[in-house]
Amino acid sequence: MFRNQYDTDVVTWSPQGRIHQVEYAMEAVKQGSTAVALKSNTHVVLATLNRADSELTSSLQKIFKVDDHLGIAASGLISDGRSLCKFMRSECLNHRYVYESAMPVTRLVREVADNAQVCTQRSWKRPYGVGLLVAGHDKSGPRLFYCCPSGNYYEYLAHAIGGRSQAARTYLERKHEEYPDASLDGLIGHALQALSASLAEGELTATSCNIAYVGRDQDFKELDEASLQPYIQALRDAEGGDGGGGADGAAPMES
Amino acid sequence: MAAPPLQLHTPASIGPASGPGDIKSRPAWSPYDDNGGTCVAVAGSDYCIVAASTRLSTGFSILTRDCSKLFQISEQVYIASAGFQADIRALQKMLQTRNVMYQHIHRKPMSASALAQLLGNNLYYKRFFPYFTWNLCVGLDPEGKGSVYTYDPVGSFERVGYSCQGSGKDLIQPVLDNQLKAASPLVLPSENWMTALPLEQAQDLVRDAFVSAGERDIYTGDCVEILTITTGGVHRETLDLKKD
Amino acid sequence: MFKAALHSGSGKPRRRATVSSPHKPAGRKLLEWRGRIDQHFGYGSSEASRSLYLEDGGQYAALLQAELEQPVSLGTTIIAASYAGGVVLGADSRTTTGNYIANRVTDKITPLAENVYICRSGSAADTQAISAYVQWFLQQHAVDLDRHVSVKTAAKLAQTMVYQNKNMLQAGLIIAGWDKQGGGSVHTVPLGGTLLQVPYSIGGSGSAYITGLCDKLWRPHMTQQECHEFVVKAVTHAMARDGSSGGCIRTVTISKDGVKRDFLPHTRVPIAYGEMQQPMSVGA
């Protein structure tokens, strides 16, 4: 029934020096739908897939605004993501109350990760079952982090998490030289390309994905369906043109 | 305030034993100060004007000539506050924080009426160690009509058509009453109290009111900031007042 | 941490006569007063003092009470000065309760650690309590460090206690000593809990009379002997003018070579302007 006797709680090391529960929690991230993030020298873009389980339900919100300069995309147990989001919001608000400035992204991410670590070391807790892509912009420029249930965090130029994200990562890696100098529209185009690469079936529509971005002089903003449509259209055009060969035909300017 | 008598030497300083811990010479302190300032708000049927002087004073001293007493809470909702500046700042920051939380939850900015109630609650929450602030909460209601809420420091508030708060209140309020008073409040509900004056005339009235208050109230002066809120947006103008 | 410790009482008897609060019922006040008479004079039964209180409608007793309710205080002259290689601390030996000299041979220079001493002024009880706590903390600290504590640390500990309890304490302290890192150093902690390192410092009621003298006499890089003479001279002149200071002069010299205590009995304190040399006492 059990794979081994060391994998039922977070306070037991396996003889190999591993915590199986933490590794399982990281599997939970893969149960979620794909979330993609990438950054240029000025902006960070977040993109998520929506899997509405039926026509009758709304899709789950996976992108959360934390503060004007910062937002997250979650994959895995979204409810865990929401409680982390709540924590991040209150940290940012506190920072704003005391210093009247935006909280540095690195420091917030570290606090979140430290929080996550504690859940991997107490018998009465379980690790968070959610991966967070954190997109922010502060004095140091645009920043993109991935926070993992293990309490580790990594800074990325571009990254994708969630189920079937490998295809998205492959796309992101293939094109990564283009990102630093890309325009916001270009970035969004790349994000959608990556996202659509991870699709199992069907194609991307304005209802099946979400896009949000933040950058220099640009507060964190989630695109609504209508403003997403032109980007989807551009994606279709590009795919029709050269069979998914990148976002060279950048999306039209948002009106 | 009479000047203290001239001293060739200080009696207290002769006795070496009397250090600064001498009870009689201990300076008392009060947690409050009055930094003055005047705020005016006028509601019209399709606009709302809010204005405040920018002088910050203490006693007979001017601390700075440029300290805004208007504070934007959300796109079209402002508060204007006179009184103790530290309390004003605390109140503003608290409301700002609450507005962000409200937006996270409700995904829309706070309305003037929502803020009005929140402000009232928070003032009363400190009933026994009050914020020493005289506030106006100003914005447009859902129909686009100007709405002005006026407060006392401990949280009693009501919606009115116009109001004045702060050190110049005694000078300006009667003028507003004279110029703007509409039908009896007994007859009309308060959301219909707004003045019939066209925008330009109302703005002129506010300017005149501040110029006059600046003449006679030492706590009102330097500059007045006038915001006009309409559905089209917020227009800001400043008008210099006497700097003496 | 200090705070909690202080409030819970040290277990040491606090010698400060309780300043009765206006809220206390009169009966209790009287009891306290009787207790104090016994304590301070060592005579006078409770019955006697009770009748005293009743006879003149309480007037005499009220006066006496006012006198005795003065905290036992080190109306004092204390000083510490640095020289090339160390420090010299000095103090008079008078402790008063109002006008009554409660102790004429007090030792106001208390060791905090092997290499750090403190000069106390203000309420005797408060400064004793502070010193006791600092001693305790430094003992622990020395074990942790496995070497001598630094003078700065000792001063910081005393400072924290004075600062955090400034409303309740009457304590003006001078902390001086020698350590490897900083050599000889003098730190002063006046009433509000400020901490300053200074070349020399004077404190207590007597210090007001000798500020100018010390400003004039103190020089940097004195020898140990010069510094010692400076300290004794300063305390002598303070005792000559301050009624709250008097008795003998105690000094402590701290350098890398260790600690040396000296005692100058009243009879050998130099005579100041306007005073008279006492006759040689029998047997001296």
Place this chain on the structure above:
Amino acid sequence: MFAKAPSHSTALGPGCAGPPLANPQQLSSAQASAHERGSHQPSCGAAPFAVDASMLRSTGSQPHKHTQSPYVTGSSVLAITYAGGVMLASDTLASYGSTKRYKSVQRLVKVNDSTVLGAGGEISDLQFILNMLDDLKTEDYCADDGQSLSSQELYSYLSRVMYNRRNKMDPLWNSLIIAGLEGGKPFLGSVNMIGVAFSDDHLATGFGNHLARPLFRKRHRPDMSEEEATALIREALEVCYYRDKQSINKFQIAKVTASEGVSISEPFALPTKWEYKAFVDPTRNAVGVW
């Protein structure tokens, strides 16, 4: 509408740190008792509202803290902006009542590479504040992300600290000036013991608010050169030395500029003028004058 008697030091006005004048002005009995109750008389003429001070006292064994008062105090701090920088000045005296007790206390302190703090009022409270700022600085150092608190952030932080302590009825008895460069532009902010915080092109705490600021108002321009700024500051210091009994002729000037960062001068003395003929013999040609 009418100025009310200041509630704090009669010399320095409400919220200003420092001991009273030699002979503190007696409040009228009505005012005095009003203060005891903690009530407040609004200057706008509206009805006063009362705060029952006993309501504010925390219950239980907590000591009452609101009786504290300053012991070792520093006097004015002056500050002005100029083209490309800010300049602060103060003397180095820490008084003990009216005793000029410690004459080498630095009251201008470098907080980080872009900010200087100038402080008047209780020195022990200043040391407490500096310890807090030191911890913040270490936090920045440990984050190791190249970011440190800007002067405006520190100003905001200190205004919260001061206001929170006044809310606890246990104020930090200081007037602070925070100066630095914010995005290359000069920034000056002032916070007092009850949390009143504001920013201006020129600032002065304590007596300086009466003595130096009129001079600043007349002469200060934001585009002054460094030489002009130095001259103005020195003149203001001279005035403060002539007319503030709690000052000595031993000053420091601190600067923050984009090119040099923070620099604080060694203490120096100013030349002062006392040899006017009328000073030597004030009663000549004016018989009957004292």
Place this chain on the structure above:
Amino acid sequence: MSGIGTGYDLSVSTFSPDGRVFQTAYAQKAVDNGGTVVGIRCKDGVVLGVEKPVASKMLVGGSNRSTYPINQQTGMGIAGVSADGRQIVNRAMQEATQYKGFYGEVIPGYVLSERIASYVHLFNLYWYVRPFGAALLMASYDSEGPQLYLIEPGGTAHRYFGTAIGKGRQSAKTDIEKLKLTELSCRQGVVEVAKILHTVHDEEKPFELELAWICDESNKEFKRVPADLAAEAEQQAKAALDEDMDS
């Protein structure tokens, strides 16, 4: 290890019949599997070097730090699970701040190392927690001079002239022993550390070198080794490696 399957190795609060606490040993295993961390005490300071595997080329270079300042005078390098290590770093920062606030002086290296060891040890005592899967090399420079300490998951703290932890520790230690640490300056030490880490890392997997030091040259403050010096050290290390290969 003989603990597997016996049931004596499931909790940190269980001794095995032969008197061992297997959970602590397993936690140590996590450290031993991690990237190599090297620390040496030179004549004028301490150098820490960390070998960081780079999992993806999309990672931002220089991110995912493994060395952390504790205060200006102390720093740590993490080996093993870095999330665990960060908790210890945080605790160290608190201890340092608290000590400074209380005693008014910077916490001496050995006092901090002992306090940290006690903290780490706490997680070896109760069934409801697990030991940290991280070991830390701590570099400090106080009035007693520069020092290097190693704190391990079991709650031990030792002072070293030079040591290594992590996957390549054995051969790294052998290399360190060849160094004349009493004559080596930190500037030279940086190169040696880079050489050792490059030698130890024999796989083809990409990795990043993180170098930090505290020495007279860094103004007795714990800092990352300046980029130009780090690059130069790495270059020299690679050159030396190639030479070895050739010969």
